[in-house]
Amino acid sequence: MNIPLSQPDITDAEIDAVVSVMRSSRLSIGPSQQEFESLFASYIGVAHAVAVSSGTAGLHLALLALGIGPQDEVIVPSFTFIAAVNAIRYVGADPIFIDIELQTMNLNPALIEAAISARTRAIVVVHTFGLPAEMDSILAIARRHNLFVIEDACEAIGAEYRGKKAGSFGDAAVFAFYPNKQITTGEGGMVLTPHARIERELRALRNQGRYESDDWLQHSIIGYNYRLSEIACAIGAVQMKRIESILGSRKSVAEKYHRRLAGDRRIELPPNTIAGCSISWFVYVIRLHNRYSRLHRDAVLDALGLAGIGCARYFAPVHLQPAYAGLKRMQHLPVSESVGERTIALPFYNHLSDADIDYVYDQLKRALDGLE
Known part of the structure; x- marks a missing residue:
C-alpha cells in the first residue's frame, strides 16, 4: 500500500x-x-x-x-x-x-x-x-x-x-x-x-x-x-x-473516519460538531490518549510509515522550535505542549476510498496494540 x-x-x-x-x-x-x-x-x-x-x-x-x-x-x-x-x-x-483550548485546539x-x-x-x-x-x-x-x-x-x-x-x-x-x-x-x-x-x-x-x-x-x-x-x-x-462539492467530499471522508475510529478509547477524535460552527475539513488529526507520551506517538508514526501510510505530527508548538528558543517572554503552555506531543494526522483528501480508510484503521490499531 x-x-x-x-x-x-x-x-x-x-x-x-x-x-x-x-x-x-x-x-x-x-x-x-x-x-x-x-x-x-x-x-x-x-x-x-x-x-x-x-x-x-x-x-x-x-x-x-x-x-x-x-x-x-x-x-x-x-x-x-x-x-x-x-x-x-x-x-x-x-x-x-x-495557550489553546483542549477541545478545539x-x-x-x-x-x-x-x-x-x-x-x-x-x-x-x-x-x-x-x-x-x-x-x-x-x-x-x-x-x-x-x-x-x-x-x-x-x-x-x-x-x-x-x-x-x-x-x-x-x-x-x-x-x-x-x-x-x-x-x-x-x-x-x-x-x-x-x-x-x-x-x-x-x-x-x-x-x-x-x-x-x-x-x-x-x-x-x-x-x-x-x-x-x-x-x-x-x-x-x-x-x-467547485468549492461546495470539494468541501462536501472532505466532510464525507471525515465522517467515514469518525464511524471507523469511534469507540477506540486509546485515541481522541477531532471534534465533529461544535455549537454555532461549521467545520471545513482541512486535515484529520487524532491524538493519543494522555496516558501515552511523545515516544509512543512517534512509534505509531513509524509503524504507519512502514505500512505505506502517509502521516505526520500536527503541530510541534512554535515556542518549542529551535528558531524561537531565544524569545524574551517565554512561558509554559501546558495544553499546547501536551497536545503537540500526541497528535497524528492521518491520510486525508477528497477521494480517499473506504478501503484505504479501513487499511489505515487496521494498521493504526495494530500500532496501538503494539504499545500495550
Missing part, C-alpha cells in the same frame, strides 16, 4: 483553464486574477480580496498594511503552523504566545487579556484545522483594547461561525492554497479586508510598492514581488466554482 498524507483534486476543467492562459498574452496581473479575487471575496462575504503568492506572504502583507512593526507585540497561538509566527518576526514585531480567549501589554497591537486568530475560533469573545477583547484582528484562515475556507464565513470577521484575513489545502493553486494565497485603505496598501505592497495610480517604474513605497500568476489564478477560479 502507498496512501499519501494528502492529494490535490485537479480535474480537466483546471487543466483546460491553464491551457487557456498559456495561449493568451497575459501570464500575470490579468483577467484570471480579477476573476479569482472576485469569486473569493463574494464567497467569503468581504469587500476586498487580494491574491498573493502564498499564505505566508499574505500574513506578512496583512501585518505591514496594518502598520505593525518593531516594538509592537502580536498575540498568537503557539499551536499552529510556524508561518503565522514567522510573519510577525518579518515585520520586526514580537510574538506573544498564548484554537487559542483560548480566556487567556488573551492577561497577555496584553502597552505594546500589543494585534491578535492573530488561527482557525485550527478548519474549526473556527471563538470570534465573539476575541472581537470583544480586541474592541476593548483597540487591537487589530487578523484571521489566519489558511486552513478554514468555507468554515462558518454563527452563520458567517471564517475570514469575514477581522481587519484582515488570510487564506492559503498549498496542494494539501481544501482548494489549491499549487502555491498561492489570498488576503481579504473590509477596509478600502488596507486593500490599497496590500495591492501596492504585493507589486513592488506601486499604487494603481503609479506607472510601472514608479514605486511609492517599499514593496515585494508577492504576485500570484495568471496560471495559478485560473486554477483557483475553477476550484472556487
Whole structure:
C-alpha cells in the first residue's frame, strides 16, 4: 500500500483553464486574477480580496498594511503552523504566545487579556484545522483594547461561525492554497479586508510598492514581488466554482473516519460538531490518549510509515522550535505542549476510498496494540 498524507483534486476543467492562459498574452496581473479575487471575496462575504503568492506572504502583507512593526507585540497561538509566527518576526514585531483550548485546539480567549501589554497591537486568530475560533469573545477583547484582528484562515475556507464565513470577521484575513489545502493553486494565497485603505496598501505592497495610480517604474513605497500568476489564478477560479462539492467530499471522508475510529478509547477524535460552527475539513488529526507520551506517538508514526501510510505530527508548538528558543517572554503552555506531543494526522483528501480508510484503521490499531 502507498496512501499519501494528502492529494490535490485537479480535474480537466483546471487543466483546460491553464491551457487557456498559456495561449493568451497575459501570464500575470490579468483577467484570471480579477476573476479569482472576485469569486473569493463574494464567497467569503468581504469587500476586498487580494491574491498573493502564498499564505505566508499574505500574513506578512496583512501585518505591514496594518502598520505593525518593531516594538509592537502580536498575540498568537503557539499551536499552529510556524508561518503565522514567522510573519510577525518579518515585520520586526514580537510574538506573544498564548495557550489553546483542549477541545478545539484554537487559542483560548480566556487567556488573551492577561497577555496584553502597552505594546500589543494585534491578535492573530488561527482557525485550527478548519474549526473556527471563538470570534465573539476575541472581537470583544480586541474592541476593548483597540487591537487589530487578523484571521489566519489558511486552513478554514468555507468554515462558518454563527452563520458567517471564517475570514469575514477581522481587519484582515488570510487564506492559503498549498496542494494539501481544501482548494489549491499549487502555491498561492489570498488576503481579504473590509477596509478600502488596507486593500490599497496590500495591492501596492504585493507589486513592488506601486499604487494603481503609479506607472510601472514608479514605486511609492517599499514593496515585494508577492504576485500570484495568471496560471495559478485560473486554477483557483475553477476550484472556487467547485468549492461546495470539494468541501462536501472532505466532510464525507471525515465522517467515514469518525464511524471507523469511534469507540477506540486509546485515541481522541477531532471534534465533529461544535455549537454555532461549521467545520471545513482541512486535515484529520487524532491524538493519543494522555496516558501515552511523545515516544509512543512517534512509534505509531513509524509503524504507519512502514505500512505505506502517509502521516505526520500536527503541530510541534512554535515556542518549542529551535528558531524561537531565544524569545524574551517565554512561558509554559501546558495544553499546547501536551497536545503537540500526541497528535497524528492521518491520510486525508477528497477521494480517499473506504478501503484505504479501513487499511489505515487496521494498521493504526495494530500500532496501538503494539504499545500495550
